[in-house]
Amino acid sequence: MIKFFTNRELSDKLGIKLAKWKRWSREFLPPDPLGGMQSGYARQYNPDQAFTVFLGGHLVADLKFSIPEANQIFQDLNKWLSDKGFFFDLRGHSVSDKGMEALIKKYILFIRREKRPDKRFKFIYTVRGIISNEPVQHKGFEMVKKLYVETSVNQGSEKPSEMDMNVVKTLYLTGILTDFIDAMGLDRMRYSVLS
Numbered sequence: 001m002i003k004f005f006t007n008r009e010l011s012d013k014l015g016i017k018l019a020k021w022k023r024w025s026r027e028f029l030p031p032d033p034l035g036g037m038q039s040g041y042a043r044q045y046n047p048d049q050a051f052t053v054f055l056g057g058h059l060v061a062d063l064k065f066s067i068p069e070a071n072q073i074f075q076d077l078n079k080w081l082s083d084k085g086f087f088f089d090l091r092g093h094s095v096s097d098k099g100m101e102a103l104i105k106k107y108i109l110f111i112r113r114e115k116r117p118d119k120r121f122k123f124i125y126t127v128r129g130i131i132s133n134e135p136v137q138h139k140g141f142e143m144v145k146k147l148y149v150e151t152s153v154n155q156g157s158e159k160p161s162e163m164d165m166n167v168v169k170t171l172y173l174t175g176i177l178t179d180f181i182d183a184m185g186l187d188r189m190r191y192s193v194l195s
Contacts, residue, residue, distance in 0.1 A: 004044040013183050027067050028056035047088040063169050080153050085192030104129035109171040125153035
């Protein structure tokens with residue numbers, strides 16, 4: 001059974017001011033089909049809607065993207081996030097063979113802006129799936145040996161354009177989802193990315 005949350009519950013559990021939460025929800029979700037300022041119904045959020053607002057707020061407040069940029073990032077990544085299991089699964093996930101993805105323990109997303117002559121923004125995403133992080137000794141120094149796989153979510157323009165390589169924003173997706181699940185008291189088994 002899916003639990004629904006009110007604005008106040010989400011604001012309290014996630015430690016976000018109520019006015020800010022409501023503003024973000026208006027920006028990152030479509031209008032509430034049951035509600036409105038005069039309807040008398042308070043908006044109810046399912047876990048996916050709440051996570052969308054939480055992640056959008058992180059993009060705006062912490063990574064300093066504008067609201068239109070954050071909405072573009074959602075539009076670009078929504079299918080990928082869904083395919084990887086970042087959204088609530090009512091049935092619970094099965095730990096079936098997902099190929100190499102079954103080995104990935106964390107996802108980190110690198111976001112770069114593509115410079116376009118028409119002044120519109122476009123982003124290029126590189127996803128790093130961390131398989132292992134282990135401390136090792138090398139020539140008397142303690143280091144970390146990382147094993148990971150990287151892929152692109154989208155390739156950008158058909159013809160190469162100028163990239164601003166000095167500005168790469170990093171989003172620790174698995175950490176954001178884990179913080180959200182822990183704060184909300186949700187079941188991790190409902191998210192296949194955390195298997």
